[in-house]
Amino acid sequence: MHITVVTLFPELVAAVGESGMPRVAIGTGALTVDTVSPRDFAVNRHRTVDDRPFGGGPGMLMIPETLAAAITEARRRAPGARVVLMSPQGRRLDRAAVQAFSETAGLILVCGRYEGIDQRVIDAMVDEQVSIGDYVLSGGELGAMVVIDAVARRLPGVLGDAASVEQDSFEEALLDHPHYTRPDNWRGQGVPPVLTSGDHRAIDDWRERQRLRATADARPDLFYQRGLDDRARALLTAEWLHSAATNV
């Protein structure tokens, strides 16, 4: 898959490919990432890319022509790629959106700066708008990097064990279960005995109960997405009874 980021700060975006799963994805050839800067299409000698908003008000806006030229160049490099504007006014990024992005051949992630971009560019060139949360960043680059990281780990062959995506938080609309590693006694705290029992069925049951419990405690809204079947209801009830009895 190919991702082009339209940004005034290409050096910021470059960092996403230097570590973690994006680096692995780029190394295996599953992902290529490049950048296009609107500043390269500026026509005056100051290489201006912003101007004052019509109607007055604080701040500046990215001017349409240089941004449009950069998006056109990105489309030339990745024909058919979806043009996604990073924007607080967009649909909130979630697991389903990341999965859908990872199944496309390409994305063009457009990063706003200043007070944002001219609406006419959105109307003419943007396929969808995506927000990474209900807060305002100074630019779209961190959001684009979030998309790249989240997409990279879903690309085929990137994670050593594909099962680790399946057990991640938000798969099946559940949060992840707790994890433990050596030593089995750390500062006086042990690990749940079932994890060292060798009984894989019991371990699977314990993990499923913990996923249900973590979700019920922290994100009960996710149950609206997945519903609660009889098995999940029984496991959750058993987990609550167990924790009430042992005061865990």
Ligand SMILES: C[S@@+](CC[C@H](N)C(=O)[O-])C[C@H]1O[C@@H](n2cnc3c(N)ncnc32)[C@H](O)[C@@H]1O
């Ligand atoms: C300072 S913000 C503009 C905020 C805009 N005036 C508003 O209130 O909606 C500049 C740019 O940062 C990016 N940005 C800010 N917050 C974001 C968020 N939560 N998700 C994605 N991109 C964001 C967008 O590309 C935006 O054009």
